[in-house]
Amino acid sequence: MTPEDPVTMSPPHTPSLKTKISRRFLETLVKIRTSSCELATGGNIGKRAQRIKIAAYSSMARAAGSRRGWSRALLAKLRSGARRRRHLQIRRCLRLKRKRAGSRNMVLDEVSRADELRRLVPGGKAMDLCNLxxxxxxxxxxxxxxxxVMQSxxxxxxV
Known part of the structure; x- marks a missing residue:
């Protein structure tokens, strides 16, 4: 067995995407559980659910790696999460007030399918159609x- 012989060399085992996501998600759940006792005991269900959601998305993006545009965009979005969530809550509140005030005069603009897809995929706004x-x-x-992973x-x- 010489190192130059490509037949005898086997590639190193790389874990599957499911394994990577599972491992990272479970590690993050353990951190959530140990970091805040009041959340682990059911102190505030909403905050706990939000932390689990963030853990699921961050583990998925970290497992995908930085080569993917959507994972980079999702991780950047999660890093600025607290400010962004606060800002979105204010915008939602204002949007609801506007909808109630002028709901009869609302005109819906047609959005192309590609633009709709760009809105759904993290980081999609900056991509051309092929990359998107x-x-x-x-x-x-x-x-x-x-x-x-979450189902398993x-x-x-x-119980």
Whole structure:
């Protein structure tokens, strides 16, 4: 067995996407549980659910790696989370007031499918159509894997 012989050398084992997401998600859940006792005991269900959601998205984005545009955009969005959530709450409140005041006069603009997709995929606003479609397919694959991981965790720990 010489190092130059490509037949005898086997590539190092790389964990699957599901394994990476599972490992990172469980590590983050353990940190959430140990970092705040009042959240772990059910002190505030909304905050706990928000932290679990953030843990799920960050573990998925970190497992996908920095080569994907959507993962970089999602991680940047999560890093600025507290400010952004506060800002969005204010905008939602104002939007609801405007809708109530002028709901009869609202005109819906048609949005192209690509623009709608750009809105749904993290970081999609800055992508051309070809990259957008590629990133969308990978994002959907990761979301499906995330659902499988969370379902298997729920099945394993449900009573």
């Amino acid at each position: 479609l590629e990133e969308t397919s990978h994002f959907i694959q990761c979301l499906a894997t995330q659902v499988k 965790i729920a099945d394993r720990y449900s």
